[in-house]
Amino acid sequence: MLAVKNMEVGYGESTVIRDVTMQVEPGKVVCLMGRNGVGKTTLVKAIMGILKSSKGSITYKDHKLHTASPHLRAKSGIGYVPQGREIFGQLTVYENIWMGLEGTKPRKKEIPPAAIEKFPILKEFFARKGGDLSGGQQQQLAFARALASEPELLILDEPTEGIQPSIVQDIQQVIRDIKEQHDTAILLVEQSLEFVKSVADYVYVIQKGTVVASGDVSILDDEQVKHYLVV
Numbered sequence: 001m002l003a004v005k006n007m008e009v010g011y012g013e014s015t016v017i018r019d020v021t022m023q024v025e026p027g028k029v030v031c032l033m034g035r036n037g038v039g040k041t042t043l044v045k046a047i048m049g050i051l052k053s054s055k056g057s058i059t060y061k062d063h064k065l066h067t068a069s070p071h072l073r074a075k076s077g078i079g080y081v082p083q084g085r086e087i088f089g090q091l092t093v094y095e096n097i098w099m100g101l102e103g104t105k106p107r108k109k110e111i112p113p114a115a116i117e118k119f120p121i122l123k124e125f126f127a128r129k130g131g132d133l134s135g136g137q138q139q140q141l142a143f144a145r146a147l148a149s150e151p152e153l154l155i156l157d158e159p160t161e162g163i164q165p166s167i168v169q170d171i172q173q174v175i176r177d178i179k180e181q182h183d184t185a186i187l188l189v190e191q192s193l194e195f196v197k198s199v200a201d202y203v204y205v206i207q208k209g210t211v212v213a214s215g216d217v218s219i220l221d222d223e224q225v226k227h228y229l230v231v
């Protein structure tokens with residue numbers, strides 16, 4: 001469904017992602033792991049078209065994506081929950097979720113109930129400003145906004161970072177539900193091995209911008225992965 005081949009991405013003269021090849025299939029949760037600063041967000045931003053790759057290709061549902069704008073990528077069915085959430089602090093919870101419909105094609109006129117039902121607290125807080133929510137609630141809001149477009153591929157960049165344990169559990173459950181009920185593919189950036197093992201099918205471990213280990217989560221060598229995660 002999503003195939004990244006020999007991707008290279010960087011900032012100016014500095015190359016951060018080198019020769020990364022990976023793929024994500026429908027109904028599967030694929031995790032990108034690696035310690036801080038190895039390039040996970042850079043890779044995800046290149047998949048979303050926010051950063052330009054200098055080499056390699058991205059294919060999504062048999063279409064070449066690497067020259068498409070971020071807007072077009074969203075329209076083609078990719079939902080994105082960025083690191084740091086990037087919700088609109090001055091807009092209400094309802095308006096934030098509504099923004100998720102922007103990229104849909106044809107343009108959806110209603111928020112799909114499933115996007116909200118997964119996060120009951122959001123319905124209670126519909127009229128509140130996004131900026132007044134806690135970090136965990138904002139994370140749920142960013143997740144609901146991405147689900148509003150009913151994506152076929154959902155990209156989640158560290159959705160549990162700095163979030164209280166009860167909300168981490170909620171997010172874990174939502175990922176499991178999506179996996180059970182839909183063909184949605186999920187690309188998840190995550191550093192907690194425990195969390196990854198509870199939701200993932202396949203894992204890529206990144207070090208210094210390159211894939212250094214990959215495999216089915218059931219045959220994952222915990223000690224090897226921990227070695228790459230230890231700071």
Ligand SMILES: Nc1ncnc2c1ncn2[C@@H]1O[C@H](COP(=O)(O)OP(=O)(O)OP(=O)(O)O)[C@@H](O)[C@H]1O
Pocket residue numbers: 011016034035036037038039040041042043083
């Ligand atoms: N806008 C930028 N300009 C220049 N360098 C950047 C920029 N953003 C990130 N970098 C550098 O690129 C490298 C990879 O950063 P990136 O955020 O992709 O890592 P990461 O694995 O997602 O880390 P984290 O888990 O901390 O988010 C780091 O060395 C970082 O300093």
